[in-house]
Amino acid sequence: MNCKEWNKQFNAITEAWTSQEDGGDTARGNRIPEVLLEHAKACPGCKARLEGFLRLSGNLGWNDTASPWLVERMSATVLAKIREKKEKQRFPVWAVSMGSIAVLLVMVSLAAGTFLFRLLPAAETSSGYNGDEAVVVRFVLEAPSAAKVAVVGDWNGWNPEADTLSVNRGEGTWELEIKLVPGREYRYQFLIDGQQWMPDPKSILQVDDGFGSINSILDI
Amino acid sequence: MEDLEAVSRTLGGDIQAFSIIVQRYTPMLYGLARRMSDSRDPVLEAQEAEEAVQEIFLRTYRALGSFNMKNRFYTWLYTIALNYLRSVRRKRRLTSIFASLPYNDELQAPDEVLSGPVYPGPEETSVNREGERLAGEALKKLKARQREVFVLRMLENRSVDETAKILGIPEGTVKIRLHRAKKELAAIMKSWQWEEGE
Numbered sequence: 001m002n003c004k005e006w007n008k009q010f011n012a013i014t015e016a017w018t019s020q021e022d023g024g025d026t027a028r029g030n031r032i033p034e035v036l037l038e039h040a041k042a043c044p045g046c047k048a049r050l051e052g053f054l055r056l057s058g059n060l061g062w063n064d065t066a067s068p069w070l071v072e073r074m075s076a077t078v079l080a081k082i083r084e085k086k087e088k089q090r091f092p093v094w095a096v097s098m099g100s101i102a103v104l105l106v107m108v109s110l111a112a113g114t115f116l117f118r119l120l121p122a123a124e125t126s127s128g129y130n131g132d133e134a135v136v137v138r139f140v141l142e143a144p145s146a147a148k149v150a151v152v153g154d155w156n157g158w159n160p161e162a163d164t165l166s167v168n169r170g171e172g173t174w175e176l177e178i179k180l181v182p183g184r185e186y187r188y189q190f191l192i193d194g195q196q197w198m199p200d201p202k203s204i205l206q207v208d209d210g211f212g213s214i215n216s217i218l219d220i
Numbered sequence: 221m222e223d224l225e226a227v228s229r230t231l232g233g234d235i236q237a238f239s240i241i242v243q244r245y246t247p248m249l250y251g252l253a254r255r256m257s258d259s260r261d262p263v264l265e266a267q268e269a270e271e272a273v274q275e276i277f278l279r280t281y282r283a284l285g286s287f288n289m290k291n292r293f294y295t296w297l298y299t300i301a302l303n304y305l306r307s308v309r310r311k312r313r314l315t316s317i318f319a320s321l322p323y324n325d326e327l328q329a330p331d332e333v334l335s336g337p338v339y340p341g342p343e344e345t346s347v348n349r350e351g352e353r354l355a356g357e358a359l360k361k362l363k364a365r366q367r368e369v370f371v372l373r374m375l376e377n378r379s380v381d382e383t384a385k386i387l388g389i390p391e392g393t394v395k396i397r398l399h400r401a402k403k404e405l406a407a408i409m410k411s412w413q414w415e416e417g418e
Contacts, residue, residue: 051350052350052352055351060351062254064254070246072243079235158285194388
């Protein structure tokens with residue numbers, strides 16, 4: 001058999017492969033005719049083509065897989081980065097949150113025409129959800145090209161399905177009102193189309209989440 | 221230790237438990253990152269794949285709190301991985317749009333696969349490497365959406381159902397994209413020519 005004849009038969013095999021019903025088990029078990037294998041043994045070019053096909057059809061493993069050293073290195077690096085970020089996060093987050101509490105307490109007090117002490121008892125209810133004490137918070141995002149927008153934060157366990165915004169199609173503005181208990185700091189991001197995370201562009205306070213992304217801070 | 225136990229322990233503050241997940245899934249994610257890469261340079265592709273896997277694990281760690289324990293962990297992990305790899309691809313496309321002309325020319329240089337492969341020698345390892353290069357280059361020619369389906373379905377051996385869930389598309393779309401990818405690959409394989417010995 002020469003390469004021309006081999007090519008013809010090889011093309012017939014790949015053609016048949018495309019018309020097979022489904023994926024994972026297609027070419028697996030497909031027998032390559034002995035005559036093709038014999039020629040490939042002696043012809044490096046045809047053998048390379050055959051190897052290429054066998055890899056694409058899932059019959060032959062890839063050489064560029066992760067080595068045990070890479071796995072070890074990955075594990076060590078990822079854990080080191082997590083620990084490092086956690087360490088770095090401690091001081092800046094504390095500094096931002098303490099500053100933000102002070103600023104916001106004043107701002108909220110002035111805006112509401114109330115005295116500072118009115119908010120102090122609320123600050124004690126730092127956890128849990130209590131409908132009686134909750135205040136309404138409105139989230140607004142301009143995202144005209146989005147198909148879905150959710151606000152994901154620590155109050156909803158970072159659940160992307162919990163708080164979905166409604167859209168005003170004409171303006172491309174997404175809005176949602178939810179009730180949150182005042183007296184604590186909340187962190188959140190918007191999730192667009194289930195893929196793109198972004199901090200609230202209107203939030204005054206933002207903080208590095210330690211993993212390459214930015215959380216918005218809501219301090220009420 | 222099962223995935224869910226490792227996740228629970230990590231969420232409980234045992235960071236070391238996350239290393240079990242990293243060690244278990246590095247080979248799969250590394251293979252996925254390499255197969256999904258657009259890079260033409262194998263050395264660069266390997267470096268980028270390693271960096272991508274690292275970033276995927278960090279994002280996974282950050283998002284662990286939102287993982288629903290009723291779901292399969294690896295399906296969720298794959299979704300995060302593919303979303304990240306897509307974002308890298310988008311950034312790369314933007315970079316190439318704004319890149320200078322010479323660099324752009326280099327990116328769009330004629331592909332060796334179509335003009336005829338160059339074989340370094342008759343040795344077994346060289347042939348082996350060449351086969352892998354041909355297959356890798358062929359994959360890069362697929363549209364990204366087709367490649368995602370093809371890699372998950374054919375190379376990662378995920379079921380139609382799993383592939384659909386990971387990619388967030390209907391099962392019918394998985395089958396259509398897979399069929400188109402295979403047709404495309406068959407055409408590419410037909411273009412591989414080797415005349416010696418004729």
